[in-house]
Amino acid sequence: MEQQEKNAPDRELSFVTGGEVNIRxxxxxxxxxxxxxxxVLLVMVAPVPFKEIVVFARSGILVTVLVTVSSxxxxxxxxxxxxxxxxxxxxxxxxxxxxxxxxxxxIPLLVQLIAWYFASPVAIQKIGVWLNFAPLIEYRANPILxxxxxITVCYGAYMSEIVRSGIQSIPKGQMEAARSLGMSHxxxxxxxxxxxxxxxxLPPMGNEFIALLKDSSLxxxxxxxxxxxKGREFMSAHFNPIETWLMVALLYLVLTLFxxxxxxxxxxxxxxxx
Amino acid sequence: MTEPIIEITNVHKRFGHVEALKGVDLTxxxxxxxxxxGPSGSGKSTLLRCINRLEEYEKGSIVVDGIPLDTxxxxxxxxxxxxxxxxxxxxxxxxxxxxxxxxxxxxxxKRSKEEAEKNAKELLEKVGIPEKAQSYPSQLSGGQxxxxxxxxxxxxxxxxxxxxxxxxxxxxxMIKEVLDVMAALAKEGMTMLVVSHEMGFARAAAHRxxxxxxxxxxxxxxxxxxxxxxxxxxxxxxxxxxLHL
Numbered sequence: 001m002e003q004q005e006k007n008a009p010d011r012e013l014s015f016v017t018g019g020e021v022n023i024r025x026x027x028x029x030x031x032x033x034x035x036x037x038x039x040v041l042l043v044m045v046a047p048v049p050f051k052e053i054v055v056f057a058r059s060g061i062l063v064t065v066l067v068t069v070s071s072x073x074x075x076x077x078x079x080x081x082x083x084x085x086x087x088x089x090x091x092x093x094x095x096x097x098x099x100x101x102x103x104x105x106x107i108p109l110l111v112q113l114i115a116w117y118f119a120s121p122v123a124i125q126k127i128g129v130w131l132n133f134a135p136l137i138e139y140r141a142n143p144i145l146x147x148x149x150x151i152t153v154c155y156g157a158y159m160s161e162i163v164r165s166g167i168q169s170i171p172k173g174q175m176e177a178a179r180s181l182g183m184s185h186x187x188x189x190x191x192x193x194x195x196x197x198x199x200x201x202l203p204p205m206g207n208e209f210i211a212l213l214k215d216s217s218l219x220x221x222x223x224x225x226x227x228x229x230k231g232r233e234f235m236s237a238h239f240n241p242i243e244t245w246l247m248v249a250l251l252y253l254v255l256t257l258f259x260x261x262x263x264x265x266x267x268x269x270x271x272x273x274x
Numbered sequence: 275m276t277e278p279i280i281e282i283t284n285v286h287k288r289f290g291h292v293e294a295l296k297g298v299d300l301t302x303x304x305x306x307x308x309x310x311x312g313p314s315g316s317g318k319s320t321l322l323r324c325i326n327r328l329e330e331y332e333k334g335s336i337v338v339d340g341i342p343l344d345t346x347x348x349x350x351x352x353x354x355x356x357x358x359x360x361x362x363x364x365x366x367x368x369x370x371x372x373x374x375x376x377x378x379x380x381x382x383x384k385r386s387k388e389e390a391e392k393n394a395k396e397l398l399e400k401v402g403i404p405e406k407a408q409s410y411p412s413q414l415s416g417g418q419x420x421x422x423x424x425x426x427x428x429x430x431x432x433x434x435x436x437x438x439x440x441x442x443x444x445x446x447x448m449i450k451e452v453l454d455v456m457a458a459l460a461k462e463g464m465t466m467l468v469v470s471h472e473m474g475f476a477r478a479a480a481h482r483x484x485x486x487x488x489x490x491x492x493x494x495x496x497x498x499x500x501x502x503x504x505x506x507x508x509x510x511x512x513x514x515x516x517l518h519l
Contacts, residue, residue: 176328177364177423181378181430182354191377196368 026264032257039250049240053231053247060230061251067144067226068213071151075212076205078152079159084189086164097160104157109150110218116150117141117222147219155212162208166201167193199270206263210256217252227251279304279434279465280325285334287320287489294320295331296489302434307466309476309497312486313512318469321486322436325467326356339433354382357427361439363419365411371398371422372407375429383430390429397425401455417448421455428459435459437468471516477501485509 042050085097104112121141128136170193178188220229231248235241280302287295294317302308310318323329325336327349336343338352366374375394379385385393398404401421403414411419420440427435437456441449453475460466460479470476476483476497483500485493485508493500493509501517504510 171362171364173360173362173364174366177358177360177366178378180326180328180353180356180358181427182350182382183378184350187381191381192366196366199368 026261028257028264029261032254032261035250035253035257039247039254042247042250046243049234049238049243050247052238053234053244054251056234057227057230057248057251060225060227061255063144063224064213064216064226064228064255067147067151067219067224068209068216071148071155071216072209072212074148074152075155075159075208078156079163082156082160083163083167086160087167101157101160104154105161109154109215110221112154113147113150113218113222116153117143117146120146143219143223147216147222147224150222151212151216151219155208159205159208162201162204163197166197169200170196202267202270203263206260206267209263210259213256213259214252277304278302279339280467281335281337282321282325283335285321285324285331285336287317287324287329287331294489295324297334298489298491300484300491302465302467304433304465305463306481307460307464307479308468308482308484309472309480310467310469310484310486311471311476311512311516312492316486317489318486319438322358322438322467322469325434325436326353326358328358354430355432356434356436357430357432358436359420359423359427359438359440361442363411363416363423363443365419365423365426367411370408370410371403371414374411374422375426378426379429393429394425397428398422400428400458401425402451415448416444417451420444420448420452424452424455424459434465434467437466437470439469439471441470441472473501473517485512487512 039050039054043054082097082101085093086101088094088097118141121139124136124139128134128139174192174196175188178192179185183191216226217228220226220232223229225233227248231244235244238244278301280300282298282300282302285295285298286293296317298317298321300321310321312318320329324331325338327343339355341348341352341355343349343352365371366377369377372391372394375397376387376390379390379393380387383390395404395407398407401424403418403421406414406418406422411422414422424435424440440456441452444452449472453472456466456468457475457479468475468480480497482494483497484491485500485504485506487508493504493506495504500509501513504513
C-alpha cells in the first residue's frame with residue numbers, strides 16, 4: 001500500500017502533462033530542431049565540405065541505425081531471459097546466467113568486439129579443420145552480423161541486471177496473490193509481475209538505448225562502415241578533421257536527442273495508462 | 275457441517291532455526307467458520323499459508339477437499355478451490371478493479387470474457403462497490419481494496435476462504451465494511467478460516483475459536499464457551515490482554 005500511495009502523485013501529474021508528441025508539452029524538442037537547423041545551415045552555407053561529409057556518411061547513418069536497433073531488440077530478449085535466470089531457483093540456470101553477467105560485465109565492449117571479429121572466426125575455422133567440415137573451414141566473419149552479436153551479448157548482461165532488479169522491485173504479495181488464485185508461476189509472471197516490472201524498468205531501458213547508440217561507434221574498429229568509420233575515411237581523404245568531426249558529432253547528437261524524446265514520450269504514455 | 279473439507283495432520287514447519295508450527299492437527303468441516311487468534315509469532319498466519327501451500331511444511335499432511343497437497347498439479351488444484359485474502363490486499367496494481375476480478379477467471383478457470391465480466395459485476399455488487407469497476411487499486415480506500423480482494427477470491431468460486439488478518443492494515447472506520455462482507459459470506463455457508471483479532475466478528479460469526487501459541491493449538495471452543503470460560507491459563511492471559519478488561 002505504501003508503494004501505491006507513492007505512485008499516486010505521478011499518475012495525477014501524467015494526466016496534466018498528457019502523452020502527445022507536442023513541443024509545448026515537451027520543450028526539449030526545440031533542442032532536436034536546433035541541432036537539425038545547425039546541420040542544415042552548415043550544409044547550405046558551406047557545402048564544401050559539410051554537404052560532402054553528409055552525403056559521404058549517408059550510408060553510415062543507416063548502418064549505425066541498423067546495428068543499434070537490431071542489437072537493442074535482441075539484447076532486450078537476451079536480458080529478459082538473463083534476468084529471469086538470475087532469479088531462478090534452478091541452480092544450473094542461476095549459475096549459468098550469473099556467470100554470463102559477471103564475465104561479460106567485466107570485459108570492455110571494445111575488447112569483446114575485437115575478440116568476436118578477429119578471434120571467433122579463427123576458432124570456428126580450427127574447429128572446422130578438426131571436424132574436417134568444409135563450411136566451417138571456409139567461415140568468414142560478417143562484420144555487421146558480428147558487431148550485432150557482440151553488442152547484443154554485452155548489453156544483454158547489463159539488461160539482465162536491469163530486468164532482475166525490476167522484477168525484484170515488485171512486492172512479493174503480487175506473486176503470492178496470483179499463485180493463491182491458482183495461476184502457475186509462468187502465468188503469474190506473464191500477467192502480473194512482468195507488466196509491472198516493465199513500467200519500473202522503462203527509464204533504464206531508455207537509457208540503455210541511448211548508451212547503445214553511442215557505443216555503436218565502437219563497431220567502426222571491426223570494419224563496419226558506420227558514421228564514425230565514414231568520418232574517419234573522409235578525414236583521411238580530405239585532411240579536414242575539424243569540419244569532419246564537428247559534423248559527425250552533430251549527426252550523433254541528432255540521433256541521441258531524438259531517441260531521448262521518443263523514450264520520454266513512451267514513459268509518459270505508460271504512466272498515462274495506469 | 276457434514277463432511278470434513280480440510281484435514282491437517284501433525285504439520286511441522288520451521289524457518290531456519292525457528293519452529294513455526296510444532297505438530298498442528300485440525301479438521302475443518304464444510305460450512306464451518308473458524309477464527310484463529312494468538313500472539314504474533316504463534317504460527318497462525320503460517321498455518322493459513324500452509325493450507326494453500328504458499329509455505330512449504332516439512333512434516334505432516336494437509337488434505338483439502340479430498341486432494342492431498344503433494345504434487346505441483348494437486349497444489350494448483352487446491353489453490354483453485356481455496357481463496358485467500360491478505361492483510362496487505364495485494365490487488366494487481368497495474369490492472370483495474372474489473373481486470374483484477376477477471377484475470378484468474380479467464381487464465382485459470384478458462385471462462386469466456388463475457389462470463390468472467392458478468393461474474394465480476396455480480397461480485398462487485400455483492401461487496402458494495404459496483405461503481406469502482408474501472409478504477410485502479412491505488413484510487414481506492416483500504417476498505418474498498420480489501421472488498422475488491424475478497425470479490426477477486428470469490429470469483430474463482432472457491433469452496434474455502436482463508437483470511438489472513440484482513441482488517442489489520444485498515445483504518446478503524448473501514449474495518450466494519452470489510453467485516454460486514456465477511457459476515458454475509460459466513461451466513462451463506464462459506465467455509466472460512468479467519469486469522470483476526472476482531473472479537474466482535476468471532477462472537478457473531480464463528481462456530482469455533484482457536485487459540486494458537488508457540489506453533490501449537492492451545493485451545494479450541496465455540497465462541498460463547500471460549501470467551502466466557504477458557505480452560506487454559508495461556509488463553510486466559512491472552513484474552514485479558516486483548517479484551518482490555
